[in-house]
Amino acid sequence: MVATTPAKKEAKVDKRFKVIDVTLKRHNGNPEGLIEVLHKAQESFGYLEEDVLTYIARGLKLPLSQVYGVATFYHLFSLKPGGVHTCIVCMGTACYVKGAGKIIANLEEKLGVKVGETSADGQVSLLSARCIGACGIAPAVVFDGTVAGKLDPQSTWAKIEELKGE
Amino acid sequence: MDLTKLQAIAEQEKQRQKEIRLHCCTSTGCQAAESLQVKDNLKKAIEKKGLGDRAEVIGVGCMGFCGRGPLVQVEPQRKLYEEVTPADAESIIDALAGGTATAVEGDPDHPFFARQMRIVRQHSGEIDPERIEEYIAVGGYQALYKALYEMTPATVVEEITKSGLRGRGGGGYPTGLKWATVAKMPGNQKYIICNADEGDPGAFMDRSVLESDPHLVLEGMAIAGYAVGANHGYIYVRAEYPLAIKRLQRAIQQAKQNGVLGAQIFESPFDFKIDIRIGAGAFVCGEETALIHSIEGGRGNPRPRPPYPAQTGLRGCPTLINNVESFANIKAIITKGADWYASIGTDNSKGTKIFALTGKIQNNGLIEVPMGITLREIVIEMGGGVPDGEVKAVQTGGPSGGCIPASLLDTPVDYDSLIKIGSMMGSGGMVVMDQDTSMVEVAQFYMEFCREETCGKCIPCRTGTVQLHNLLTKLLDKRATTQDLELMESLCQMVKETSLCGLGQTAPNPVLSTWRYFREEYLALIK
Numbered sequence: 001m002v003a004t005t006p007a008k009k010e011a012k013v014d015k016r017f018k019v020i021d022v023t024l025k026r027h028n029g030n031p032e033g034l035i036e037v038l039h040k041a042q043e044s045f046g047y048l049e050e051d052v053l054t055y056i057a058r059g060l061k062l063p064l065s066q067v068y069g070v071a072t073f074y075h076l077f078s079l080k081p082g083g084v085h086t087c088i089v090c091m092g093t094a095c096y097v098k099g100a101g102k103i104i105a106n107l108e109e110k111l112g113v114k115v116g117e118t119s120a121d122g123q124v125s126l127l128s129a130r131c132i133g134a135c136g137i138a139p140a141v142v143f144d145g146t147v148a149g150k151l152d153p154q155s156t157w158a159k160i161e162e163l164k165g166e
Numbered sequence: 167m168d169l170t171k172l173q174a175i176a177e178q179e180k181q182r183q184k185e186i187r188l189h190c191c192t193s194t195g196c197q198a199a200e201s202l203q204v205k206d207n208l209k210k211a212i213e214k215k216g217l218g219d220r221a222e223v224i225g226v227g228c229m230g231f232c233g234r235g236p237l238v239q240v241e242p243q244r245k246l247y248e249e250v251t252p253a254d255a256e257s258i259i260d261a262l263a264g265g266t267a268t269a270v271e272g273d274p275d276h277p278f279f280a281r282q283m284r285i286v287r288q289h290s291g292e293i294d295p296e297r298i299e300e301y302i303a304v305g306g307y308q309a310l311y312k313a314l315y316e317m318t319p320a321t322v323v324e325e326i327t328k329s330g331l332r333g334r335g336g337g338g339y340p341t342g343l344k345w346a347t348v349a350k351m352p353g354n355q356k357y358i359i360c361n362a363d364e365g366d367p368g369a370f371m372d373r374s375v376l377e378s379d380p381h382l383v384l385e386g387m388a389i390a391g392y393a394v395g396a397n398h399g400y401i402y403v404r405a406e407y408p409l410a411i412k413r414l415q416r417a418i419q420q421a422k423q424n425g426v427l428g429a430q431i432f433e434s435p436f437d438f439k440i441d442i443r444i445g446a447g448a449f450v451c452g453e454e455t456a457l458i459h460s461i462e463g464g465r466g467n468p469r470p471r472p473p474y475p476a477q478t479g480l481r482g483c484p485t486l487i488n489n490v491e492s493f494a495n496i497k498a499i500i501t502k503g504a505d506w507y508a509s510i511g512t513d514n515s516k517g518t519k520i521f522a523l524t525g526k527i528q529n530n531g532l533i534e535v536p537m538g539i540t541l542r543e544i545v546i547e548m549g550g551g552v553p554d555g556e557v558k559a560v561q562t563g564g565p566s567g568g569c570i571p572a573s574l575l576d577t578p579v580d581y582d583s584l585i586k587i588g589s590m591m592g593s594g595g596m597v598v599m600d601q602d603t604s605m606v607e608v609a610q611f612y613m614e615f616c617r618e619e620t621c622g623k624c625i626p627c628r629t630g631t632v633q634l635h636n637l638l639t640k641l642l643d644k645r646a647t648t649q650d651l652e653l654m655e656s657l658c659q660m661v662k663e664t665s666l667c668g669l670g671q672t673a674p675n676p677v678l679s680t681w682r683y684f685r686e687e688y689l690a691l692i693k
Contacts, residue, residue: 034463035446039405066464073465073621074446076405092367093561093597094524096611130449130615131367132406135524135595136195136232136531147198 017055019044024059031060034070038077047078075130083118083125085163088142089156092131095139099152103139104128106153107160123164167425167432169311172302175424179303186221186262189239189291190250193228193377194409200252201236207255208238215259224300227378229291231278233530238269239291246272278529278548283510285518286494287534290378295413298420301381307426309500313389314434317500322393323349326496328504330516335361335452335489336563336592337668338515338581344486347476348394351484358391358399359480359487361457365404365449366564367615369595371520372490374532376403376410379494380417384440386493388427389500391438394486399440402457405447414442449565449619453667454487456621467623468667489593491520511537515580525561525597526552535579542575545598555600559683563592565612565619566672568679569605588679590672605684606691610638612676620669627670630661634677641691648692655681 023040027033037060041052048071057067071077089095089104104115107126111119118125134140137149143159151159190205208223229237234248238258247258247269254269261267284290293300301307313322327342348356360383364372376383387399403411418440421427429437448466450456456466458480479485495517499507508516515537521544524530528550535544541560551557559569562579568589570577577583581591599608617631637654640646658674658681665671681688 030463032461032463035460036444036463039444039446070463070465074448076447093564093595093611094368094530096367097525097597097599097603129406130365130447130619131369132194133364133370133373134195134198135368135370135522136235137198138524138530140198147194149195149198 016044020052020056020059024056027060029060031062034060034062034067035074038067038071042077047081049079081118084123085144085160086125086127086142087156087160087163088127088129088132089115090132090134090138090140090142091128092133092135092138094135095131098138100139103141103151103153103156106157110157111160124160169308169432172307172311175299176303176305179299182299183303184220184222186217186243187241188221188223188258189226189229189237189241190223191227191229191235191237191291192225193232193374194407195228195232196235196237197409199236199249201250203252204236204238204250204255207252208259211256211259214256215263217259217262221259221262224294225296226292227290227295228287228374228532230282230287230532230534231272231529232532234272237272237291239274241292244274246274248272276529278531278533278550281539281543281548282534283518283536284534285498285510286375286382286491286520287378287532288498289382290374293379295378295380296416298381298417298424301379302424305501306381307385309497310385310388310392310426311432313392313500314432314436319349319393319395322389322500325504326393326499329499329507330504330511330514331492331495331499331507332515332581333489334491334495334519334593336566336590336594338591341488341492344476344488345390345394347474348396348484348486351477353484355398355481355483356394356396357480357483357485358387358394358396359454359457359461359475359485360387360399360401360490360493361452361454361487362401362403362407362410362490363445363452363457364407364490364593365452365619366566366593366595368522368524368561368564368597369593370522371532371594373407373410375490375494375520376407377413380410380414381421382494382497383490384417384421384427386496387440388431388438389496390486390488390493392436394484396486397437397439399438400443400461400480401440402443402445402451402461404445411442411444418442448621449615450621450667450669453669456667457487458485465621467621468669470666491594512578512580514582519579519591519594521579521594521596523549523596523598526555526600526603527598528553537580538578540576540578541570544579544596545575549598552598552600555602557598558601558603559599559605561589561597561599561608561676562595563590563675564595565615566590566668566675567592567595568675569599569608569683570679571683574683588675588682590675605680605687606638606642609677609680610635610642613638613673616669616673620673624664624666624670626661626664627666627673630657630665630670631673633657634661634674638677641688644691644693646692651688651692
């Protein structure tokens with residue numbers, strides 16, 4: 001069934017779909033490539049909107065329910081847009097024992113959000129990770145993809161201020 | 167590629183290497199502390215002082231002392247500098263010619279280093295993980311050559327069996343037995359999978375091996391492929407480890423270019439290719455059947471076993487799944503022989519194990535020690551104990567393990583002893599806790615982890631973890647009665663006995679072990 005759907009029409013104009021197309025081609029439409037295609041889609045769109053999921057489902061000839069099922073199963077896929085900056089607080093055991101909980105509590109209070117949400121000004125998404133494997137420098141936080149270690153509530157907040165100021 | 171060529175590459179690399187080598191750690195932990203900047207500044211300083219023909223800077227993998235990073239080690243002088251800042255770089259180069267360095271000098275003979283026995287991590291922190299030549303120069307890929315030309319697949323399996331190696335992912339299943347099962351299966355298509363989905367919070371040894379010595383794992387996988395008759399391997403890595411993924415991709419590419427992976431390796435009839443699959447953040451994907459579903463592009467739900475993946479695995483074909491550290495041991499066993507390997511460790515646990523020593527401890531980092539060493543030796547002698555405090559408990563095995571009280575610190579660390587005292591080896595995370603840590607809160611922390619990470623396929627795990635978490639929260643809010651404690655205990659047993667996979671079966675362990683050893687803390691919270 002090759003009807004022109006909004007997503008399809010959009011695909012002609014939206015370059016971001018090209019990235020998905022390339023990955024789909026590489027997997028030759030094989031459903032085994034689903035997770036990799038979702039990774040690429042999230043990289044290029046920032047999050048997985050419904051149009052994108054529909055587009056991928058069609059590309060891999062899978063029911064949308066299955067694509068949605070996989071996208072919601074894994075923590076890394078987000079179906080909602082995130083903030084300009086991300087701040088991922090590691091909550092592994094070593095970080096927890098060394099006070100990562102206090103860092104989170106302080107950020108929640110100062111940003112006025114709960115973990116997993118984005119601040120009202122759309123600037124910062126506060127997330128937590130289960131262990132980023134940087135236990136040697138616990139507590140660790142990832143700011144926009146860069147790991148920083150040996151933090152406390154004050155130094156973490158200072159880094160956030162720094163991000164916002166850029 | 168043949169043996170003479172391999173040796174020629176090794177020889178050429180040794181000729182190329184300068185007499186003074188400065189090893190600068192570029193693993194994730196040290197990179198977070200500006201180690202790349204340190205490396206660049208060291209390079210600039212060498213050029214500035216005109217030492218370019220005598221000294222070189224190597225970006226190496228993890229040296230183990232992560233808590234004191236970034237580390238710089240000067241060879242052959244054996245000088246170690248800790249917590250090096252980019253500003254220290256120039257003085258370190260001055261020190262080569264008799265000046266004094268501003269960086270803190272470490273002691274390479276500190277018990278933290280001296281008590282180790284490095285088999286898997288032998289070359290971690292000594293070679294550049296991004297250059298295959300350095301790996302070949304320290305004898306890399308010779309074990310693969312030996313297996314292909316001096317051994318039959320059956321003798322390789324036999325060697326691994328004799329070595330007594332057990333699964334380093336934590337379960338401790340005899341590796342040789344697993345290999346033999348896959349080797350015996352009929353069919354032309356078999357697969358090798360390397361499980362690098364290191365989800366246990368507090369464990370980072372697999373990440374470190376992949377970042378520091380990726381070829382070691384590739385070589386182990388290729389030998390496994392030859393032994394069981396598989397020509398295709400997958401490495402399933404967590405997406406949380408971008409640096410490990412990057413270095414693996416590079417290593418695979420270089421191995422292909424040098425003819426040690428791909429078609430007709432070393433001109434033999436043996437083909438072996440390796441692909442990387444990246445996870446997407448699910449703890450349960452470390453369970454082998456869930457991992458297979460994830461590679462196939464689906465949700466990571468486990469399925470009942472048997473049939474084990476060795477019989478019916480990826481795409482329905484016989485599949486060998488081993489952990490990163492298990493594969494990383496293979497080269498040494500093939501090179502030095504099973505008898506040598508079996509002489510290390512205890513009766514039922516052979517060889518060495520890498521532990522990630524973290525938490526409230528003086529010396530944070532990775533250690534590789536022979537099995538059978540006591541917890542006291544690890545925590546007190548090597549780890550330096552708790553800074554200003556007492557060791558209250560040591561948590562091993564992550565969410566599947568348990569908390570070991572200080573009174574049991576003389577327990578030898580091996581698979582069976584740890585299970586006997588209600589914990590388990592797990593992947594090798596070791597988190598030290600001091601007197602300020604509430605054990606009930608720790609149990610709640612792990613239960614919350616399992617509640618979040620359960621895949622929801624089987625009811626005991628899906629609802630049991632939620633109810634256990636509720637009970638622990640109730641207890642911490644001082645709303646619980648003794649009846650709740652009884653309920654908690656019976657619920658733990660139920661979840662343990664009736665869950666579908668390892669996640670649920672071991673989820674109650676942190677609760678049960680803290681209940682067993684720190685009962686007074688639970689009782690103190692009753693209203």
